[in-house]
Amino acid sequence: MEATGELAEPGNLSGVRHIILVLSGKGGVGKSTISTELALALRHEGKKVGILDVDLCGPSIPRMLQAQGRAVHQCDSGWVPVFVDQEQSISLMSVGFLLERPDEAVVWRGPKKSALIKQFVSDVAWGELDYLVVDTPPGTSDEHMAAVEALRPYRPLGALVVTTPQAVSVGDVRRELTFCRKTGLQVMGVVENMSGFACPHCAECTNIFSRGGGEELARLAGVPFLGSVPLDPELSRSLEEGRDFIQEFPKSPAFPALASIAREVLNATPALLS
């Protein structure tokens, strides 16, 4: 799949200014966490944000934003996404809203997954958004291809690549960067997650795994390094409980890194994705 320069009529994406895919080569490194906290931090900066969860086999964002069990409705222009806050500044679309039970497994073949992702792009009434953050499954699967093929005709696409510090994850991310290059995604930067354990008692950070893999990878790939987010029990708890970490835990060890990543994204988007 090669990138073409022509942009299509935006349709339901006409009010969406920037689109950023959150990718990683490996599972469980914190893509959904970074997607969720990026959305919350951008909202904190006064932006309207949509989240499109294309992790069809493991949709965790509804739980992280305490939106489990909510329903999507139809309107004249398509599905109305779920608003996760009263101000309607974060909207979310996920396969999780279409399942009868939250723990129901999605056992679908590639074509059916691709069809749903295309529908998520063309049939969701996103409205006016500063950012659409797209949370993806690990690796470079059918879902990635479908999301990129469906979104790319409308807007230049940015990518945030998430890794943990260990070399094995870094190797997988290198493949992810190649995917970005081949599909015309503009890599906005690499985020190193689970980068040491931040003790909630003394704020000492212990490097459980090796450290610096993400930064080294970014340097070798010639892309920006956006920061290291430590393992933070308060972040993990707030994700479990569907709380707004950015609003409620500004003194937590992971807060400065997450806020700084959002600022980097805000600074980089006008030049990259306009």
Ligand SMILES: Nc1ncnc2c1ncn2[C@@H]1O[C@H](COP(=O)(O)OP(=O)(O)OP(=O)(O)O)[C@@H](O)[C@H]1O
């Ligand atoms: N910096 C962090 N501090 C504490 N807990 C974290 C951190 N990052 C992620 N977690 C926790 O690690 C688990 C995995 O994170 P997450 O679901 O975001 O990973 P993922 O890459 O999206 O996973 P998947 O491959 O299943 O899509 C979650 O329970 C999350 O709460």
Ligand code: SF4
């Ligand atoms: S990092 Fe400090 S406070 Fe935390 S468990 Fe270790 S010694 Fe105790």
